[in-house]
Amino acid sequence: IDLSVTWLGQTMPGCLYNASGVWCREADELEAVLASAAAAVISKSATLLPRDGNPEPRYCRTPLGSINSMGLPNRGFDYYLDYARRYRYGSGKPLFLSLSGLSLDDNCEMLRRLAEEGLPAVPEVNLSCPNVPGKPQLGYDFAATAEALDAFDAAYSGLYGVKLPPYFDPAHFAAMAEILNRHPRLAFVTCINSIGNGLVVDIDSEAVVIKPKDGLGGLGGDYVLPTALANVREFYRLLPGKDVVGCGGVKSGREAFMHILAGARAVQVGTCLYHEGPGAFSRIADELAMLMRVKGYRSLDAFRGRLRTL
Numbered sequence: 001i002d003l004s005v006t007w008l009g010q011t012m013p014g015c016l017y018n019a020s021g022v023w024c025r026e027a028d029e030l031e032a033v034l035a036s037a038a039a040a041v042i043s044k045s046a047t048l049l050p051r052d053g054n055p056e057p058r059y060c061r062t063p064l065g066s067i068n069s070m071g072l073p074n075r076g077f078d079y080y081l082d083y084a085r086r087y088r089y090g091s092g093k094p095l096f097l098s099l100s101g102l103s104l105d106d107n108c109e110m111l112r113r114l115a116e117e118g119l120p121a122v123p124e125v126n127l128s129c130p131n132v133p134g135k136p137q138l139g140y141d142f143a144a145t146a147e148a149l150d151a152f153d154a155a156y157s158g159l160y161g162v163k164l165p166p167y168f169d170p171a172h173f174a175a176m177a178e179i180l181n182r183h184p185r186l187a188f189v190t191c192i193n194s195i196g197n198g199l200v201v202d203i204d205s206e207a208v209v210i211k212p213k214d215g216l217g218g219l220g221g222d223y224v225l226p227t228a229l230a231n232v233r234e235f236y237r238l239l240p241g242k243d244v245v246g247c248g249g250v251k252s253g254r255e256a257f258m259h260i261l262a263g264a265r266a267v268q269v270g271t272c273l274y275h276e277g278p279g280a281f282s283r284i285a286d287e288l289a290m291l292m293r294v295k296g297y298r299s300l301d302a303f304r305g306r307l308r309t310l
């Protein structure tokens with residue numbers, strides 16, 4: 001069974017890697033993902049300067065997944081750029097750098113500095129952080145997204161991707177796709193970031209479970225799988241010539257299969273990786289290969305995007 005994926009001008013050894021934010025804030029975490037069965041590595045969303053993030057508790061596991069309001073804690077762009085300089089590209093596992101500037105200028109400055117270095121690391125610009133108080137998710141502002149992508153094109157000359165928030169209406173899928181399709185070097189979209197500003201309630205304490213934003217936070221895990229699949233399938237159909245990276249609710253080979261069937265080129269693991277650690281990659285890859293064997297599929301290309309309708 002062949003789980004390899006060819007995209008962005010290279011072939012990576014599998015289809016699974018970490019979702020940005022999970023197991024990727026420190027160099028030793030990034031190295032642990034690289035050493036695992038993950039097929040690629042992505043770093044924590046970087047801002048120009050280091051950030052401590054929101055007050056704790058800011059992450060909570062629940063029976064159906066997770067809620068977080070981390071608030072973009074990260075080591076700052078220079079730390080991840082330095083990691084990218086030292087990265088073992090010869091591993092065959094691509095390195096992605098997630099960028100989440102606090103302004104359009106900050107995003108463009110990080111893109112320009114990455115371009116100057118001429119490294120093979122690929123930027124995934126985060127248009128969808130739900131957790132910085134006072135900063136709405138850029139991906140929900142279509143005009144601001146259009147302006148940002150024009151500026152990214154001017155700042156960066158290579159292929160790049162964006163991390164999108166979940167959308168919930170066909171009109172929004174269409175409007176965003178029309179904007180994204182204006183940008184040939186936008187090679188991929190990652191769908192989805194957490195479902196923003198959910199509220200988890202604890203009955204015993206009669207309280208919220210995280211401190212920032214009076215308990216509001218981004219949902220991940222089982223809660224988000226159907227929404228993630230809808231976004232993957234819709235953008236797969238609406239963005240010909242671009243790749244869709246599936247992210248949301250993957251905890252076994254079964255959800256990875258669903259994402260690929262819906263059109264995903266590669267699949268990221270977030271909440272499950274947070275709970276299980278990097279051993280999750282070999283388990284999920286083995287489960288996916290076993291499911292493919294039962295179904296008679298020998299490669300991901302044999303079923304990618306072949307989701308049937310009734």
Ligand code: RRO
Nearest residue numbers: 069070071072129131194218
């Ligand atoms: O750091 C966070 O609070 C965070 C970010 Br930047 C994001 O994009 N998605 C998320 O769920 N949390």
